Amino acid sequence: MKNKLRELRAVKGWSQSDLADKLGVSRQTINAIETEKYDPSLPLAFKVARLFKARIEDIFND
Amino acid sequence: MASILYIARMTKKLNHPDDIGMNPRLFPWRDSFKAGAIWMFLVYLTDIPGLVLLKHHPDWPMLVRVTIVLLPFICGYLYVRGVVRWIEGMDELHQRITLQSFNFALVVYLFLSAGWFMLARAGVWDALAQSTKVHFEYVPWNNCTFIICMTYILFGAGYSTLKRRYQ
Numbered sequence: 001m002k003n004k005l006r007e008l009r010a011v012k013g014w015s016q017s018d019l020a021d022k023l024g025v026s027r028q029t030i031n032a033i034e035t036e037k038y039d040p041s042l043p044l045a046f047k048v049a050r051l052f053k054a055r056i057e058d059i060f061n062d
Numbered sequence: 063m064a065s066i067l068y069i070a071r072m073t074k075k076l077n078h079p080d081d082i083g084m085n086p087r088l089f090p091w092r093d094s095f096k097a098g099a100i101w102m103f104l105v106y107l108t109d110i111p112g113l114v115l116l117k118h119h120p121d122w123p124m125l126v127r128v129t130i131v132l133l134p135f136i137c138g139y140l141y142v143r144g145v146v147r148w149i150e151g152m153d154e155l156h157q158r159i160t161l162q163s164f165n166f167a168l169v170v171y172l173f174l175s176a177g178w179f180m181l182a183r184a185g186v187w188d189a190l191a192q193s194t195k196v197h198f199e200y201v202p203w204n205n206c207t208f209i210i211c212m213t214y215i216l217f218g219a220g221y222s223t224l225k226r227r228y229q
Contacts, residue, residue, distance in 0.1 A: 024076075024153070025076070025153040025155070026076055026078065026153045026155065026156060028156075028229070029153050029154065029155040029156075030154060031229075032155055032228040032229075037226050037227065037228050037229075038155055038158075040154070044154060047189065060181070062159050
């Protein structure tokens with residue numbers, strides 16, 4: 001699944017660790033999502049969407 | 063109060079499979095204990111000595127013998143419970159990798175034990191013992207210590223392979 005997490009994170013000026021802390025996951029999880037090796041669960045996708053004040057489908061799309 | 067709980071939740075360290083290992087210099091015991099290591103050591107401490115005691119004291123009362131046999135089993139149950147709680151404290155990616163690694167370990171263990179019994183039925187281990195003096199016929203597949211050691215080794219092999227998939 002493709003996603004815009006890296007771009008959104010860059011806009012905010014956050015590191016992967018910063019985003020991981022805000023979402024309550026590990027930095028490796030953020031890296032795996034950004035490199036599209038791992039698709040997040042629905043609760044995590046909702047957390048990401050709320051954090052960036054966007055809709056899930058605007059961040060994640062197939 | 064809610065903000066204190068929120069901060070406590072946010073600062074709670076997530077469990078990580080890389081935090082545990084056998085070398086105390088590299089891996090703090092606290093993290094290993096969170097993963098049920100104390101119960102694992104109690105299984106080791108009660109299992110083999112228990113078998114030796116039962117072998118040398120066949121005249122002991124049944125209640126004592128049953129207690130000696132069940133002690134490592136109960137410790138093994140508490141070890142599994144500790145591991146489950148340790149996995150629950152991980153984030154979702156590491157939960158997935160760890161559960162996949164445990165699945166790998168269990169499936170490989172089942173295949174190895176099934177293969178061993180098939181070869182034993184074919185008489186391979188007896189023939190091997192007679193020709194090479196290597197005694198594979200005594201592999202203790204139903205022993206708690208052996209099961210935990212083998213699962214731990216197979217889990218490590220599975221984990222080191224599977225974690226590369228997400229890097």
